[in-house]
Amino acid sequence: MHELSIIHSIIETVEATVAEQDAVVEVERVLLQIGDLAGVEVENLEFLWPAAVQGTVLQQAECAVERVEARAVCLDCNGNFALKNYFDACPVCGSFWKEVKTGEELKIKSIELCVQPADAVATATN
Numbered sequence: 001m002h003e004l005s006i007i008h009s010i011i012e013t014v015e016a017t018v019a020e021q022d023a024v025v026e027v028e029r030v031l032l033q034i035g036d037l038a039g040v041e042v043e044n045l046e047f048l049w050p051a052a053v054q055g056t057v058l059q060q061a062e063c064a065v066e067r068v069e070a071r072a073v074c075l076d077c078n079g080n081f082a083l084k085n086y087f088d089a090c091p092v093c094g095s096f097w098k099e100v101k102t103g104e105e106l107k108i109k110s111i112e113l114c115v116q117p118a119d120a121v122a123t124a125t126n
């Protein structure tokens with residue numbers, strides 16, 4: 001249920017952002033950036049999303065996920081390579097000494113808000 005707690009923290013962040021707005025806004029889209037080494041099952045997150053956002057500011061929002069490929073630089077031969085797991089060795093020299101450059105991302109890249117026109121708000125409260 002790791003992915004569920006991630007969704008809950010996303011909801012909290014987006015709710016705080018919406019609360020800061022002067023106008024009445026709707027969340028149209030949330031873009032998440034998730035690295036391949038972030039330990040997140042994206043399929044599981046997308047599966048849990050619709051039920052988890054029911055009754056929250058994200059209920060109508062689209063959830064988009066941008067995957068970030070994991071890449072590291074070998075500390076022995078300086079080669080730059082893609083990796084699937086933390087313990088992958090350098091494909092050139094076989095060294096396990098490396099510095100992970102990308103792939104650990106787990107963040108909200110953007111939140112797209114849509115300001116509700118005044119008359120639309122009036123209709124909604126009718």
Ligand SMILES: [Zn+2]
Pocket residue numbers: 074075076077078079090091092093094095
């Ligand atoms: Zn190497």
